[in-house]
Amino acid sequence: MNADLEHLIVLQAQDLELRRLRQQLSEGPLQVKAAEAACAQAEAALKAAKDSLAREETLRRSQELEVKERQTKAARLRRQMETATSASQIAALEHEIVFLDQSIAKLEDEELASLERTEGFELALGGATLTLEAETTTLASIRVRAADLATRNTAAIASIEGERAATRALLAASPAGEASLSAYDRIAKAKGTGLSEAVDHKCSACQMMVRPQRWNDLTDRDPNSEHANTIFTCETCGRMLYYDPRRDAPVRWTPGERLSSASNP
Ligand SMILES: [Zn+2]
Missing domain, CATH: 1.10.287.1490 (Helix Hairpins)
Known part of the structure; x- marks a missing residue:
């Protein structure tokens, strides 16, 4: 076989290997970036679940407070009933007590609904915590791998660049x-x-x-x-x-x- 052609075959192997190593080198930072984005997304999901839980608890505390106030008011009205004298006064008190009792029942239903939502958010919080842990571990290992790859490929590229220069010099020296x-x-x-x-x-x-x-x-x-x-x-x-x-x-x-x-x- 033509000696130049043999050198060209070697040169092409070197060029292809350099291309592969450089391509791999450029992918490292992209993989790190993708893992960082997945981590940020998991963090955001965790924060959203925590915020939802906090909001729901604030809401429920205010509902509980409201129920207590209305119960106190209804008890006061019932005491007033005992001393009321006119039928119209009694009817008005009765009407107000019924209204209060209804609004208390409604608030208690809302509290139950809020408790159910809280359970959902707690599940989401647990899931988001696990996801974040997994993504954080993945990110750490991808960072290590990318750094390792960068070191190895940079060294390999330098070494093949040297061999490639030698191959080209041999070709340039032939007639x-x-x-x-x-x-x-x-x-x-x-x-x-x-x-x-x-x-x-x-x-x-x-x-x-x-x-x-x-x-x-x-x-x-x-x-x-x-x-x-x-x-x-x-x-x-x-x-x-x-x-x-x-x-x-x-x-x-x-x-x-x-x-x-x-x-x-
Ligand atoms: Zn062809």
Whole structure:
């Protein structure tokens, strides 16, 4: 295989790994932000439940007070009845007592309704407390994970950046390497990747067929053939094609792996 192409394969692996590491790095703060928002929401729900409980208790205290006042007033009116003399006076007192008793019954019903609402708010308070605890724990672990990821990825990026610079320097030093490198950069910028592996008579990036003659030239492993040093491109997507003979016994490409064999063909 063309030595420049081998370097380009390594370069692409480095570029893709850098992209993955940077993408992962940028996601960390977003995950922290989302967990912070979930925490804030749980805090707000807890506060709302506490406020509702407090409001309901204030309301019920005033209802209880009102019931007591009316009961006192009704008792006073009943005592007045004992000393009342005229029928109209008695009728008026009776009317007022009935009215008071009715309003007391109504207030007591309202107190019961308030107690039921309080039970609901207490349940909500319990739920909100648990949710907040869970969200707080999640936030803490996401923060740790994000910080850890930032440290690891920043170090990995720096290390791969160094390897990448070395790969580019090797390419720039080879006779046709500079042209291949600028072609790679141009295609990668436009399409995300500059190279595509040809697998099973297809370009693995765009899935279009590679013509049989081109497939034969591409997969020809004779170092003395006229195409031994040619870099073929996919006629459909324009990416540079490479064929990995180790497909026969699949082994993953790893950055730097082929550098030594490529520089000593
Ligand atoms: Zn293609």
